[in-house]
Every structure is written in structure tokens, then in C-alpha cells.
Amino acid sequence: MSLVGGSGNKVRDSGSFLNEVFLGDVRLDSDSIHGQAQQTNLEYLMMLDGDNLVWSFRKTAGLPTPGVAYGGWESPNQELRGHFVGHYLSATALMWASTGNDALKKKMTAVVSALGECQEKMGTGYLSAFPSEFFDRFEAVKPVWAPYYTIHKMMAGLVDQYVFAGNDQALKMVTQMAAYFYKRVQNVIEKYTIERHWKSLNEETGGMNDVMYRLYTITGDANHLLLAHLFDKPCFLGLLAIKADELSGFHANTHIPIVVGAQRRYEVTGDPLYKEIGTFFMETVNSSHSYATGGTSVGEFWSEPKRLATTLQTENEESCTTYNMLKVSRNLFRWTKEMAYADYYERALTNGVLSIQRGKEPGVMIYMLPLGPGMSKATGYHKWGSQFNDFWCCYGTGIESFSKLGDSIYFEQAGKDLALYIIQYISSTLNWKLGQISVNQKVTPVVSWDPRLRVTTTISSKKEGVSSTVNFRMPFWTTSNAKATLNGQSIPVTSAGNFLSVTKKWSSSDVITLEMPITLRMEAIQDDRSDYASLHAILYGPYLLVGLTTDESDLKPDSGPLTNWITPIPSEYNAYLVSFSQETDKSLFAIAHKNNTITMVNFPNPGDSDSVISTFRIITNSSISTRVPSHKDAIGEAIMLEPYSLPGMLLVHQGKEKTLEISDSSNHDNALFRLVEANDGTVRIEAENQKGCFVYNSNGSVKLSCDEKDSTFMTSQFSRPSGT
Incomplete structure (x- = not known):
């Protein structure tokens, strides 16, 4: 038996599987x-x-x-x-x-x-x-x-x-x-x-x-x-061996690791039964027990197959289960090179792993991923560890997941047909020792206004005359309009669901570029009951989208194609979003809207539900659809403020000492304000048709006052939008 990929794993026949490249040979781009x-x-x-x-x-x-x-x-x-x-x-x-x-x-x-x-x-x-x-x-x-x-x-x-x-x-x-x-x-x-x-x-x-x-x-x-x-727990693996979907009622994360062990048994002993067990299990979970995120389980358990519509709640997709399902899928990919397993890995990693960590806050993760209508991740985050003294099991798998993000980007094929498989598009470098080349993969972040995944891969040979093949995954979600170049020259592109293979004796700096169109699509929930046939998820390439709704969340029958009612947001959009904060001796507050009334709330953390209602869009006076280049350029200008979560509505005043409100008034006179900068860099919000009258905080209510003392009380600072 021989060692595989430097990982310490002996297998019965190392030539029959793709090898995982050693994690120490991969480095993620810090940006x-x-x-x-x-x-x-x-x-x-x-x-x-x-x-x-x-x-x-x-x-x-x-x-x-x-x-x-x-x-x-x-x-x-x-x-x-x-x-x-x-x-x-x-x-x-x-x-x-x-x-x-x-x-x-x-x-x-x-x-x-x-x-x-x-x-x-x-x-x-x-x-x-x-x-x-x-x-x-x-x-x-x-x-x-x-x-x-x-x-x-x-x-x-x-x-x-x-x-x-x-x-x-x-x-x-x-x-x-x-x-x-x-x-x-x-x-x-x-x-x-x-x-x-x-x-x-x-x-x-x-x-x-x-x-x-x-x-x-x-x-x-x-x-x-x-x-x-x-x-090996035969009472569970035996059901999978006879290809029976009896997962309902089983504790998911008790049993997924047992399947991973069964897969290891196949690699060690060559017994094909355990290959079939792993394959059937993945097919069963993926076709009957998975959400659009790629995750599985409700309240830690598997539900009835194809009955997921009524399981959507706050405690879906235990993070441990996603961690272990990724192991199942990567093993199957190594054995078969089948694209479906690589596509699954991308979906689950993107939506089920990256989504559980909150920003750049060390030790803040989510245990269960809420998937129910109107649910928010904000209520599911937990702070744990040395500062908060609260460890849970799935936080452990969380710290493992974020320690090995580079372990399934690249796989290698040994033997006379030396090949490298790139199955995840993640900015990174690889020192491919077996192939005697270095790989530098640079991925342009995906955005809505440029619906293409753009990848630039630079390959440099460390030894002259060595030939190998580099295979690039063409994911299922792209289209036939994908493009590829080698050193600036167009090369034929294979269809989605296949690998684009490039074989050559690599030079000191060969450059391969890929442009893969990203499209919007809808996927029905795994539920065979007719009552739930209209329940769909919306995805943009590998990314599951979420909706911000304040009223009816159902789409109407005449909604038409996705592109009719979902449009890309331009790149400069964030420049028009702003949150107004006010700092007192002890606290930091933000202007927010609740039930069409303007009020003050504690300045929210990113991702909190209050961050949405505390974010406004700046609109200039010239047209409701015209925005300023930057919120700083709005100082001294007449503007309107549109609540981020209520497009088409505006912040309006009702006169002196009256509470500000949200309105769709066609008469914009009371919706016009001017931002007046103070000497200390803060701003005050002045009513355009009530000169000398400013927005101020009146014991938690937001009013308009012409009293000089009150008018200086509301000194709000521009902040990075808390809702974005």
C-alpha cells in the first residue's frame, strides 16, 4: 500500500482514485x-x-x-x-x-x-x-x-x-x-x-x-x-445496502459520519458494497432530503422524503451535517470524477459553510441555518469561546470547516496521464509537486451587474518538458456562451457539466482565462405534494438568494420570468446607502422606521434585523430615480431619503414638533431635506421647506424642531450602511 497525496491515507489502489493534494501546498488569497x-x-x-x-x-x-x-x-x-x-x-x-x-x-x-x-x-x-x-x-x-x-x-x-x-x-x-x-x-x-x-x-x-x-x-x-x-453500525448501513430510503427519524449527524467511515472502508478494502452504500446515500439525501443550500435536517433529524415544504423553520440545516456531507461528496468525486458531486460541493460550501460565520467577528457563528419564510440568521448567531464561555458541538465543526477551505479546490491524477482537476473557483495558489507546476487562480468577486464568473489562472512550469493536463470544471449553472482563452487566444469550450481540458508542456507563465455566464434560475423545493408545487428557491449561479419582504412574500401568477422582476443593482449602489447615527454619553443610536413611523433604535450590528430598517437610500431632488455619486456629495444638496426595505416610499415630516413618517406622497415638498455639515464633521438634517428646522431625537421619537437647542441636538454622522 502507498501513501496518497501526502495525507497519510493508504488505499488499495491509489491509481483508481483522484488524490487530494496536500493541504499544505494550497494557499488562499488573503483578499x-x-x-x-x-x-x-x-x-x-x-x-x-x-x-x-x-x-x-x-x-x-x-x-x-x-x-x-x-x-x-x-x-x-x-x-x-x-x-x-x-x-x-x-x-x-x-x-x-x-x-x-x-x-x-x-x-x-x-x-x-x-x-x-x-x-x-x-x-x-x-x-x-x-x-x-x-x-x-x-x-x-x-x-x-x-x-x-x-x-x-x-x-x-x-x-x-x-x-x-x-x-x-x-x-x-x-x-x-x-x-x-x-x-x-x-x-x-x-x-x-x-x-x-x-x-x-x-x-x-x-x-x-x-x-x-x-x-x-x-x-x-x-x-x-x-x-x-x-x-460500522450494520442496522443503519444495512438499510442503505439494500437501497431503502428509511432515513426519516434518524438523527442526521449521528449517521453521516458512519457513511464517511463506510466510504473509507471501500478505499481500504475494495469491497464494492461500501461504494454502493456511499453512492446511494448521497443520491438519497440529495434528491429527497436537501434544501436549496445543499444542507439537510430539521431540528437535527431527517424528515419524510420529499416532504420538506412543511419543515422550513428556524432550525434547519445543522451546520455539522453540512460539514460531513461535504466529506461524502468529495469522496464520491475522487472515485468517479462525476461533475454532480463537485457541483454539490460548491453549493453546500458556498451556502452552508461560508454563511455560518458572521463577517470578520472571531468566534461568532450560527448553529442552525433558518430557512423559514421571514426568518433571519441574526437570531441564530452565537458568540462562544474564551470571551463568552459557551462551546457547542457544531461550533467545533465550524472551526474545522474554516481551517480547511483549501482542501477541495484541487485534485490530482497520478500515473502516466498526469492531470490536475480544478473543481472550485476560489482565489488561491497551488504548488503542484507531482506535476512540477505552480498554479495561481484569481477569481473576480461575483456581482449582480456583471453576470459572469471571471477566473484567471496562471500556470508556471518548474521543470522544462513536463506535460500534464489541467481540467477546469464547467459548472451546471453556466451556459453555452462561456468563453476561454489560452495566452490571449480563444480555445474551444466544453458544455456545462463537463471539464475543459488543457494539455501542454507548460511554460513559465501560461495564462488561461474563463468567463462563465451566471443566470438566475428557480428550483422547486423537494416536496411531491401538489399544495407546495409553487414553492421555489431563487439562485444566481451557485448562490442562493434571499428576499427582503415587509408584506406579501408570494409571487403573483403573472409575475413572469425572473428577469422581469429581478434586476441587477449597479456597482455604485452602495454609495447611496447611509445610516444616520447619534452618539450620547452612553449609547449609539440610529434613525429607523417601524410601522411607517420614524424612531430611534440602538445602533445595530451588521446582520441584525434592525440594520435593515436603519438604512436609507439617498435620492436627489431632480428625479426620484437619480442618485448622487456618493453620500458625501449630498452634503448641502436637497435630497430625499428612501427606506432601504421600502422602495418608492419616502421619509416625510408633518410640520413642527410632529413625528416624522414614511409616506408614498406624490407631493414631495415635505420629503425634501438638506444635509448641513457641522464644524465637527457631523451633519444635521434640515427640512427644505422649513428653513432652520432640523430633525432631532425627542425621547426616542424623531421630530422636526425649529428650536435652536433642539436643532443642534440631532447631530448625526454618516456611517457605513448598517444594512449592507
């Missing part, structure tokens, strides 16, 4: 959305304290406990404590491979060493933040909260520390853990029966089969292979 998301995650990982992370491990081992234990599911009184530390080990190993950050490697190595001291103190090979008595309860089929789930995270984290960071101590530790649990499982089978062991697996066990198959590919130890088999 890209993926690079920024990775950096935000790195900042969070650097915030975590090693002593706090291992506090419960030291307590269990009987060692001194400096620091303070983290909270949430890591609290010393929680049975699931220690699981996040496993995620941390995986995330930091992946992040170090992705960035080469030496400070992070020092921190994660120290954590591994501290855990090694705990394992050595206990002396049995056991390593956990909770005592081994939890497994006595598990084996007796008595209530206990998923101890193997936590052990899987720990073992996977240690394997990742070895594979991606070269930590030999981590490999020794996970091997000792495997020996300990091999004995435990054998004792259960000898004392009772193997049926008793299978019965105990009805608790969540994570990917114990997967990590044991991974460990076997490294060690070649037959005991590791046997233990992997014993965690």
Missing part, C-alpha cells in the same frame, strides 16, 4: 472571501487558552488544574466535555497546514503535550475529559451522553495533528487510545454478545469507524481494522 473567513477563524483559534482547554482532562487524570475550565458543553459538569478539544486539535492542525502560522503550531503542540501528560498519568492508554466509568454505563446500555462521540473527536484530532502537522507524539497517543478501546469492545463481546455491542451503538458514536480506518492506513495494525469494522 478573497474564503481567505478572510480563514483569517477570522485563525484569530479565534489564537484566542483560546491551552490551560483552559485541558482543564477537565487534567482534573480527570488527577493532575493540577491551572486556568479555568471553559463553559457550555465543555463545563466540568457536562458529560460531553472534551469534544471541543478534539475539534480544536483538528482545526489547528488543518489551519497550520493552510497557513504555516508558527505561533499557532506552538500553541497546539503545547496542548498535545499537556494531553500526553494526562494519558501518561492515567497509565492505561485512556484519554478523556471524563472518567472511564462513562463507558461502563454505555456498555451496560444505561443513559450517558455520547462518550464515543467525544472520543472520536479526540482521536481524529490526534490523527490530524500527526498527518497535517507531523506530530509523532500525537500518533503514539492515538495508538494507545485505540489499544485501550479495542480491549473494551472485545471484553463486551466476550462477556455478552456482539449483538449487545451493536445495541450500544444506538447512542451517537460519531465517526469511530472512520478514524479507525484512517489509523489503520497509517499503522497497518489489523486490530485497528477490526475495531473499525465493529463501529
